[in-house]
Amino acid sequence: MMLAFDILKVPGAVIKMYDDHFNIIMTAEDFLLEWAIWRMYDLRRRALVKGDEPADISTFDAVVFRQCQNAVQSQIHAEMRATSDRMQRRPAQSNAPVASGSGAKASSSRKNTGGDMLKSITYSCCLVCGSKSHIHDKDVIRKDCDTRWLVFDGHIKAWRTPDTRALICWSWNSIDGCSKAGCRFATTGHRCSLCGGAHGCHSCPV
Numbered sequence: 436m437m438l439a440f441d442i443l444k445v446p447g448a449v450i451k452m453y454d455d456h457f458n459i460i461m462t463a464e465d466f467l468l469e470w471a472i473w474r475m476y477d478l479r480r481r482a483l484v485k486g487d488e489p490a491d492i493s494t495f496d497a498v499v500f501r502q503c504q505n506a507v508q509s510q511i512h513a514e515m516r517a518t519s520d521r522m523q524r525r526p527a528q529s530n531a532p533v534a535s536g537s538g539a540k541a542s543s544s545r546k547n548t549g550g551d552m553l554k555s556i557t558y559s560c561c562l563v564c565g566s567k568s569h570i571h572d573k574d575v576i577r578k579d580c581d582t583r584w585l586v587f588d589g590h591i592k593a594w595r596t597p598d599t600r601a602l603i604c605w606s607w608n609s610i611d612g613c614s615k616a617g618c619r620f621a622t623t624g625h626r627c628s629l630c631g632g633a634h635g636c637h638s639c640p641v
């Protein structure tokens with residue numbers, strides 16, 4: 436720019452003024468850190484060099500600099516507020532589709548939640564492996580769930596007793612036991628799912 440001034444035959448005093456102006460900015464210790472403020476200061480100071488009474492910008496104008504500082508800082512604060520507003524809104528927005536419950540997916544997820552709650556009241560341990568850290572869910576494949584006694588029948592996708600190949604009564608193995616009058620599993624399936632004994636798995640001594 437200074438070279439351009441020379442070529443354009445700009446008077447020496449004006450070149451000196453701009454030189455001083457840029458030196459103030461470029462040599463400021465916080466120039467890199469606060470470049471947004473200095474950029475605004477530069478724009479505002481140079482904008483004064485116009486019209487019938489162009490200002491002398493060769494000296495540092497603390498007032499203009501302070502104004503630029505405030506403007507940049509309030510802009511940063513506004514951006515921070517907007518960002519934190521967005522962060523606070525995001526969880527609510529992501530919940531919205533589930534809460535409004537449109538389509539089969541939403542209703543099935545509600546049903547599953549209800550089913551899970553029911554299961555945790557009905558069972559306090561896994562019917563298949565006896566673990567207390569999870570309960571059996573036929574739709575969930577677990578690596579940490581080795582069968583203790585039951586065998587899985589892949590054809591009908593159900594658990595059977597290993598000795599009689601009978602289906603087990605899940606109610607019998609619930610916390611409250613089976614109270615169904617005429618339970619269809621009563622004769623062969625009222626056995627412990629963990630050992631085959633004549634008790635429910637929640638009271639299994641093994």
Ligand SMILES: [Zn+2]
Nearest residue numbers: 561563564580
């Ligand atoms: Zn298990």
Ligand SMILES: [Zn+2]
Nearest residue numbers: 604607613618
């Ligand atoms: Zn039963």
Ligand SMILES: [Zn+2]
Nearest residue numbers: 627630632639
């Ligand atoms: Zn048992």
